[in-house]
Amino acid sequence: MAVTFTPDQQATIEARNSSILVSAAAGSGKTAVLVERIIQMVSDGDHPVDIDRLLVVTFTNAAAAQMRERITQALSARVDENPGNAHLLKQLTLIHNAQITTIDSFCLYIIRNHFDEIDLDPDFRVADDGEIRLLMQDVLSQMLEEYFTKGEEEFLACVEYFAPTGKEKRLEEQILGLYEFAMSYPWPGEWLEEHGRDYAVSPETMEQCRWVELLEEYVHTMLGEAADSLEQALTISREPDGPYMYLDTLEEDKCTLEQLRAAKSLQELYEGFAGLSFGRISSKKDTGVSPEKRERAKEIRGIVKDLLGGLAKKYFYASPRSQAERMAACAPYVSCLLSLTNDFRIRLDEKKREKNLLDFHDMEHMALRILTEKREDGVYPTAAAREMRDYYAEIMIDEYQDSNLVQEYLLKSISGEEDGRFNRFMVGDVKQSIYKFRLARPELFMEKFERYGKDGGKERRIDLKQNFRSRHQVTDSVNACFSVLMGRDLGGVEYDKDAALYPGAVFPEPEGEEEDVYRTEVLLTLAEEDGLEDREREALAVAGKIRRIVGRLPVADKDTGGLRPAGYGDIVILLRTTAGWDEVFKKVLEKSGIPVYITSKTGYFAATEVQTILNFLKVLGNPLQDIPLFGVLKSDAAGFTDEDIACMKAEMGGAGRRLYTCLTAYARQGSREELCGKAGRFHDMLDRFRRYVAYMPIHQLMEQFLQETGYLYTISALPGGEQRRANVEMLLAKAENFEKTSYFGLFHFIRYMEQVEKYNIDYGEANIQDENADTVRIMSIHKSKGLEFPVCFVSGLSKKFNMQDTSKPVIMDMDYGIALDFMDVESRVKGNTLKKSVLSGKLRRDSLGEELRVLYVAMTRPQEKLILTGSCKDGEKVDRILEEGAMKRNTADNRLRFLTRSEAASYLDWLLPAWAVCGQEVEMLTAADLLQDHMEEEQGKESLKQRLQRFEKEALEGKQEEGEEVRLLRERMESVYPHENLKNLYTKTTVSELKKAGMEEAAEEAWHLFEEKEIVPYLPRFIREEEKVSGTARGSAYHKALEVFPFECLIQETESGPVSRERVEELLNQMAAEGRLSREFRAAVSPDKMAGFLSSGLALRMARAAVGNKLHKEQPFVLGLPASTLNPEFPQEETLLIQGIIDVYLEEEDGLVVADYKTDAVTRAQELVNRYRVQLDYYARALEQLTGRRVKEKIIYSFALAEEVVLQ
CATH class of the missing domain: 3.40.50.300 (P-loop containing nucleotide triphosphate hydrolases)
Known part of the structure; x- marks a missing residue:
């Protein structure tokens, strides 16, 4: 169906031969109008324009892509209507090269085509924000170090002024802030040089400063507000029942105000405020005077006094001469600060040239250098700009209210306005200019809004006021609020009939609704x-x-x-x-x-999984950092508890000793064998990874960490696992991107991520949501x-409101x-x-x-x-x-x-x-109202308020009988929790606990799973040392030995026959000498039993898998299951997390094989089956859920029986 445009929209589409500012209100269909204007220009029967001769600049890449898509669709529709039109067919080809783009992409286009004019290497690269922040920090640190070495008096005084001893970082912050701000100006060096003289004023010259004019204008505005308020108090006092006794004092106040308003200079204003005083208001009593009006008049006068007192305190606490002298005393520090900033700018430019890098600022400023030439008498277009002027038929700028001064000069230079060819088309809405933090200049829009005429001409303004988005209830509310709030003085534009919204959309209306369900x-x-x-x-x-x-x-x-x-x-x-x-x-x-x-767009760096990996990398860089190390140890990747860490700290040196030192010492001689083994394994892994750092790329280092710890599997099985996994994958991608920068290595990657986080270059959590x-x-x-x-x-x-910027040291x-x-x-x-x-x-x-x-x-x-x-x-x-x-x-x-x-x-x-x-x-809404809403939702009954009102009425009338409502409330208050049997149902348990429960024949004994663990009394170390090697310790020793055993080294021997005891003993001793196996564990492992295992069919399959990198050892996991899986009486909706570590699993062509080593002293294989079937079943279930592959076989290897036991 053909779109019908309003007269204002049609005028916008058809206007030609003039520069046009379109003030497009919210929901006014500006994108549709812009697309239609482009289509009509390229399909004009008399003066058609090729689409690649139109420059369309949008605010975001998404907007540019959407615009290109809409134009392509509209062109295709025109071609369908006119299949033989060669010009339209040509446009469908040209659309792919048309400049429908963001400002930075257009600047890049200019630079790539004119790099030789600014002596730029054509092989340049656009750096990301993180890399630029690193580079800025390095350049600034080096620059300041040089200045400190020289020790010039002016610089040292500036440091003392802005960053006293111990706070040197403040100077860096000031320089970086000034640099960012200056770069939004077309010629930042000139801006810094000009305003370096801002404080070089005298009492005679200060009065001529532009900012003094700003002050005088503001003060007179507030004096006008005070006069209006005073007039309101006078009006109240003159009313028949008004406080007439206040009139004399109020008239005196009015004279004082008039004298202040007559001041023509800063000195006169100072003198007026210096002599400011207010008389005492009359305390006369008169019963004929309205108490409300008396209080209101007094309140208004108090507001006026506070207003004038505030102005005096803020601006006129000292004479203009004293103020000028105070400013002059600051002048050397201001000059030095801006000189340092300019030096930093120059050095940073040189460093970027050296590395052949560009950032966003460079793109704009280099494009401006290519297109303009700054002279003393003005800014002139270069030959490149004139060439582009001749080429582009029209320059269209979307979201013009968010342009900055650099972009304004840049796009103006390639327009034909200076040659009498008015061909700029600017669309925007100053009421939606919300990017001040990006240094947007809505004043550019307002200057044209007020200057351009609405009656045609070479510079023309068209207002699109109809809103095609919202029901009239929405637009009515917006108009009602902003007509009393927004004005030229606050908001930048008068909210009058030209700025108001006029509903243009047609909505279906509901039938039979008595109230307005759409009201705001x-x-x-x-x-x-x-x-x-x-x-x-x-x-x-x-x-x-x-x-x-x-x-x-x-x-x-x-x-x-x-x-x-x-x-x-x-x-x-x-x-x-x-x-x-x-x-x-x-x-x-x-x-x-x-x-x-x-x-x-935030929250990425706060995600636990991201913090864990970054903490691990920080520990690799410096293991003596307690906080990152604690974070890793406490994570699911390492699995240490608070008690574990406290035990290591207490036993190995106390609170004053580094956590890493305690961990290392405990791994060698800790008293708790299980914790000792865990500490040893983590310490060994850490040492190994620190060796990897020297030659392994960052992203591979992280992948290795994820693989060895199974951390990716663990977080994937937790609630929100899909989001967590996506966050980790994003971090891996960021690491790969970092490796393409001019920096490399772990140290710089950690700095890179710290800078990204510090400057809020937050990626936001990876988006997995279906819109x-x-x-x-x-x-x-x-x-x-x-x-x-x-x-x-x-x-x-x-x-x-956040007004912190107003109190910063430098504004x-x-x-x-x-x-x-x-x-x-x-x-x-x-x-x-x-x-x-x-x-x-x-x-x-x-x-x-x-x-x-x-x-x-x-x-x-x-x-x-x-x-x-x-x-x-x-x-x-x-x-x-x-x-x-x-x-x-x-x-x-x-x-x-x-x-x-x-x-x-x-x-x-x-x-x-x-x-x-x-x-x-x-x-x-009170708390009772919120409770009422909850009761309505839960019970579907009449509101709590109505019931309480009726209860109150019945109580007053003496009706004390218990009604239905009271009965329901009593039932709720006296109800018994229906799942008493779940009081010990923990949300997380281990496979070992499930295995113990599985060994119980009676169903009711499954409750042992969820009861609190018995606390084992602590035994002094000297008592424990007298004991022989326990079964638990022996099991840990065999597990550790098999975890670090190099199966791939034995592939030939296992293929050819049994592995000799001597060869196994040699390998065990070698692992102990290299520190991969502790002395205690080495002593607990029998070479004979190990040789027996390594000669088994399972060991042969493991060796083959190891060669193909398909052998996975000590694989941790977390599995989420409905609680009803464990006991039918548990509710289906309750979830239980089960964690465990799979000894080994291997990948074969037709499925997975999961295996477990057991050192239990048994005489029959069936004993192991009875004990460990549940455990192996959960291992298989976890593997299938995490990998998506079928577990075809479950095997227990018994060292006591020296045989494999296959579970059916």
């Missing part, structure tokens, strides 16, 4: 003494609401065009930040039976941009330079400079504007229904705000005052007064 809802939970955190309480409210939505709320079905019940997959929960929130919500929702998935799964999704608001969902919860509204601004604190180096006394106060305030206001735009993005995601949730501690305060805001409802100007909006600390601080003004209902 607000849920606020009240803080109470219920033992819950605010976020847990809020998550409970969300869970309750989800349960009422799923299966009940009708949503549009894209396939049928009708309605269907909402499912979990229709719901998304949006959070400003997921850290510390997503896991809480996930836990609460899952406990409520709601399937949930976290869509996150079409019927699961509630939790994601950040930033990740949701560009997406849409039937039902959206915007949660965490009461979370405080940076692209237009106003840098600002920092003043410090007396001798006394170490610190204080703000005036410029620091000004730029800190500006940064806070800019950040608030960004937060407002983030909120806009969140509230414009839903298609059908929007639910906003938060928490509050003071219900009465909420009621008061709602009541006060209601008085402004339906007034001509209901915009919240700038003072109110600029003092917000959370989204809730904005939304509460906005909801009051627009009449939005707010539902306050």
Whole structure:
């Protein structure tokens, strides 16, 4: 069916011969319009354009791929309509080479085609973030070391200023921060040099600084706010029952304000604030005066006094002369810091040239160097730029509000505007500019938004205001809120009729619904003494609401065009930040039976399996690191318990000794034989792997670790095993990628991963989620941009804004330079400079504007229904705000005052007064309400609140009879746990315990599995030393010997006949001499018995498997089984984890063979079968589950009987 475009969309598609700015509101169909414009340009009958002569720049690779796909589909449709059109057929060929790309890919394209113009080796490589961070750290460390060696006074003074003794890292942080910031400027060296003089001011020149103009403008704005507030107090006081006795004082305050507002310079403002004083307000009593109005007038005056006092304290605590002198004292340190930063920039560029590397900054700046030439009188296009100008018919820029200054210069240089050919097409929405942290410049969009005319011309603006995404209930809520919150002063754009959303989508409507099921809802939970955190309480409210939505709320079905019940997959929960929130919500929702998935770009490095492998690598690099070693020992890869580690520490040196030293000592002479063996095996493995480090690539080192420990199998069998396995595989891939960088070796890989983690280059956990799964999704608001969902919860509204950047030691601004604190180096006394106060305030206001735009993005995601949730501690305060805001409802100007909006600390601080003004209902939820919701879900009865109200009424009327509700509650309170027999059912047990239980004939004796283990009394070492070698120790010795035995060395001997005792003894002694077998174990192993085993058919099969690398020894595993497998009385849904270590298994053509060595003193083979059948069955079951292959044979080798026992 042909798409029908609105008049504004059609105008956007058809406009030609002008530079066009399209202000496209959320859900306005900008992508469809852009695609149609391209299609019409390439298929124009009179002036067709080849598609490869259009440059289309998008924000992400995914957006570029989607755009290319849509254009290809549209072209194919046109070809189907006009099969003989040679021009259209040509476009289908050219589309593959068309520049539909991201800005960095386009820059790369420019560099590859013009590398010779900047003397670049064409064999360059684009480095990843981790490698660049390593390189930056190395260059910076070397540079600072050189400066310290020279010891120049200016540098040492700068170090003392920014990084006093013991805090030298702070200087590195300042340099790196300034470098990153400067690189968003087209000519970073010039920016650093120019603003290195920022603090070189005098009392005479400071008044002319641009930032002083900014201060004066802001102060006058706030004085205007104060005057408006004072006028409000005067109006109240003049009312018939108003506090008339306040009028004189308020009039005096008004005169004071007028004098301040008349100030024309910084000096005059300082003098006005220095002499600021307020008279005492009258205490006269009059019963005819309304107490409410008296308090309100007094409250408003208090707000005015606080406002003016705050301005005086922040900006006018010292005279302009004193401020200038204080800044001048900082000037040498500012100059040195920016000079160091520029030197670092130059050195880093040289090092990247030397290694033939490029990063993202290089791509943009090198492309800019190729296309522009900077002269004293301006920026001029190069021959390469003019060539591209002539080639490209139009330059189309998507998400223009997120462009930076480098990109602006770059794309402008290849447009024809300077030659009178206006051919830029820019699409975006400044209300959705939310990438300030990437140094986006929404001001570029706003400058054109205000300058371009709406009536045609060479520079034209077209507004797309109709929203084709959401029901009118959603757009109505968005308009109502942002019309009172967003303005040019906060948010960057006036939210007027041009910025508002107009519903354009047609939705099917449900029949017979009495209430508006799609209305926007607000849920606020009240803080109470219920033992819950605010976020847990809020998550409970969300869970309750989800349960009422799923299966009940009708949503549009894209396939049928009708309605269907909402499912979990229709719901998304949006959070400003997921850290510390997503896991809480996930836990609460899952406990409520709601399937949930976290869509996150973080969490990878926190994953246990990733931490374990990285810790192991750190231990290989330096085994004396206690924390990484402890992490490895405690992991499933090593299997040590807290008790094991405490025992080693206590027995081998106490708390002051390194853990590795204790481990080593315990492996040689520990008192507990089993732990001694375990420590020895781990120590041997560690030593072996440390030798591997010298020649084995990192990814192979990790693969070897996974293979020898069976760790990958173990984590795969745990809950979430698929995710864990994917995380490990991602780490292996990252290791392989690292090996392609200019760095190599374990030391640098560990540094590489540390830098990646430090700078939040978090990969996010490997994504294994099916996007079409019927699961509630939790994601950040930033990740949701560009997406849409039937039902959206915007949660965490009461979370405080992150304003940490405003208090950093150095503040940076692209237009106003840098600002920092003043410090007396001798006394170490610190204080703000005036410029620091000004730029800190500006940064806070800019950040608030960004937060407002983030909120806009969140509230414009839903298609059908929007639910906003938060928490509050003071219900009465909420009621008061709602009541006060209601008085402004339906007034001509209901915009919240700038003072109110600029003092917000959370989204809730904005939304509460906005909801009051627009009449939005707010539902306050108490703990009883949350309990009521739970009772509704559990029992399907009438609400708890209604029942409690009826109970109260009956109690007042004297009706004390026990009703049905009381009976049900009594049953619940007096109920007995139905699974008393599970009280000792542990979630994890071992195969050995199962084997013991399997030996019991009576079914009821299987309970022994789950009872607590008997504590064996500790025996002093001297007593134990008197004992002969125990059966357990002998078994451990044989297992260890066979684990390290080189079967592949005996293949010829086993093939030809029995292995001699002498040869076995030689090999055993050799293993002991090499440290692979301890002296105690060597003494416990009989060469005769070993020779007997090595002459067996099983040993021959093992030797053949070893040659083909198909022999697996001491394979640990964890197997998850339903508890009912062990006893039918256990519930099916309970899961039991079984862990164990398989002595050996081998791969043969037609299946697997699992074997176990036994040293039990038995006289008949059947005894071993009875004892160990259960154990071997579980081994086989685990292998089949983990490998996907059939276990064809189960064998026990008895050293006592010197024979193989095959289990049927």
